[in-house]
Amino acid sequence: GAGVSQTPSNKVTEKGKYVELRCDPISGHTALYWYRQSLGQGPEFLIYFQGTGAADDSGLPNDRFFAVRPEGSVSTLKIQRTERGDSAVYLCASSLIMQGDEQFFGPGTRLTVL
Amino acid sequence: GDSVTQMEGPVTLSEEAFLTINCTYTATGYPSLFWYVQYPGEGLQLLLKATKADDKGSNKGFEATYRKETTSFHLEKGSVQVSDSAVYFCALSDKAGNNRKLIWGLGTSLAVNP
Numbered sequence: 052g053a054g055v056s057q058t059p060s061n062k063v064t065e066k067g068k069y070v071e072l073r074c075d076p077i078s079g080h081t082a083l084y085w086y087r088q089s090l091g092q093g094p095e096f097l098i099y100f101q102g103t104g105a106a107d108d109s110g111l112p113n114d115r116f117f118a119v120r121p122e123g124s125v126s127t128l129k130i131q132r133t134e135r136g137d138s139a140v141y142l143c144a145s146s147l148i149m150q151g152d153e154q155f156f157g158p159g160t161r162l163t164v165l
Numbered sequence: 166g167d168s169v170t171q172m173e174g175p176v177t178l179s180e181e182a183f184l185t186i187n188c189t190y191t192a193t194g195y196p197s198l199f200w201y202v203q204y205p206g207e208g209l210q211l212l213l214k215a216t217k218a219d220d221k222g223s224n225k226g227f228e229a230t231y232r233k234e235t236t237s238f239h240l241e242k243g244s245v246q247v248s249d250s251a252v253y254f255c256a257l258s259d260k261a262g263n264n265r266k267l268i269w270g271l272g273t274s275l276a277v278n279p
Contacts, residue, residue: 082263082265084266084267086267091271091272092271092272093169093254093256093269093270093271093272094209094254094267094269095269096266096267096268099264099266101263101264106263106264107264107266110266142208142209144209144267146265148263148265153211153214154211154265154267155211156201156208156209156210157208158207158208159208
């Protein structure tokens with residue numbers, strides 16, 4: 052079946068602009084995670100959704116970052132007033148809690164802030 | 166807080182050599198442990214996992230054993246191939262509650278030469 056998809060695959064924007072990154076999880080997966088991976092680093096947790104609600108947003112770096120999942124499926128990560136330090140690959144993963152811990156990752160969105 | 170420390174790379178080996186990538190962790194509870202792999206140009210894929218002490222995860226000739234006494238989860242393969250060239254990430258997730266956010270190591274780049 053289809054895996055996790057993310058769009059766009061690449062996004063180049065200018066400092067100060069607003070961006071939206073979309074994640075389409077595996078159908079039926081109730082848990083959804085966003086991570087950020089900077090060059091040469093491991094992924095860093097941003098936010099976790101269980102269904103429609105953000106159950107843990109402790110990894111969001113500041114209030115410029117926000118994410119939604121209004122119908123419990125597709126999620127959008129929103130970044131306001133982008134800064135050069137926001138440049139990274141943004142990863143989305145989904146999982147079925149009842150089947151244990153495996154998270155399935157999308158290919159990521161590479162965000163470049165000029 | 167929880168953390169993962171893994172061996173720095175890059176690691177360069179000849180085909181058929183033995184591979185070890187060290188991974189140790191710090192966690193307050195009894196986490197699940199994972200190795201993910203990222204092949205060039207591809208997304209993160211689960212390689213293997215172990216959910217409790219003394220469990221051995223294995224896949225594609227790779228193995229790792231969950232050692233609670235040494236808080237380690239070292240990745241091994243007896244005979245590497247050129248196709249194993251990739252970045253390998255060790256990660257853990259806390260089993261408390263439904264949030265299975267992953268805490269990651271920095272990644273170890275492996276290059277296998279023919």
